[in-house]
Amino acid sequence: MTFNKNLVISLTLGIFIGVIGVVQADGTAGTTTDPLVTVSYMELKLKALDDKYLAEVNALKSQIEQLSQGGNSSKGSQLFEIINVPKDSAVYFADSAEFIVRVGKATVIDPNAVGIPDLTAGSKVLNGKGVPIDHHMLVPSNDGRGIVTADDCWMMIKGNYTIISNK
Known part of the structure; x- marks a missing residue:
């Protein structure tokens, strides 16, 4: 009985590949x-x-x-609203809001260091600086700009805003 050498190699290789496949499928x-x-x-x-x-x-x-x-919001209007903002409160303005501080002291909050345009003086009021009394101010975009009051303030506001009282 003579075996063909290629047949033996093929069978051995087939068995080897079959065993590897069974071991791999065990996971x-x-x-x-x-x-x-x-x-x-x-x-x-x-x-x-x-x-x-x-x-x-x-x-x-x-x-x-x-x-x-801690605060309240207003939808704002197309007319100026007269409001009283308590001492140590923050007022944050939405885009295109306008305001005038009539009585009291307030300073600018400006996280982006671009300032709030003062339309009366034709300049900007920068972060931490006082807001001039009776100056028409404009907040061009809703980016966190606002004011913090050092006294009770009477203000005129046109547009959307949020007041956060720290009391």
Whole structure:
């Protein structure tokens, strides 16, 4: 009985490849040894992401609620509104808001260091500087600009604004 040399090599190689395939298929789905992704694996990962982002959203909602408890908002109008702003309060203006401080002392809040245009003087009032009495001021964009009062202030405001009382 004479065996063909090529037949023996082919059978040995076939058995070897078959054994490797069986060993590789032994891993469980969704592990590092078997990269097959199952629905349950994806649901688990998506649930973890949902929980993470839900916690962040709830934290932001809490911060917004804390800020809104200390202040009140006005929709503003096309006419000047006369309001009294208590001492140590902050007034933040929306875009295109106009205001005039009639009585009291206030300083500019400007996180971007661009100033608030003073239309009466034709200049800008920079962060930390006093707002001149009876000067027409304009806030061009909703970027956190406003004023903080050092005294009780009477103001005229046209447009949207938010008052946050520090009392």
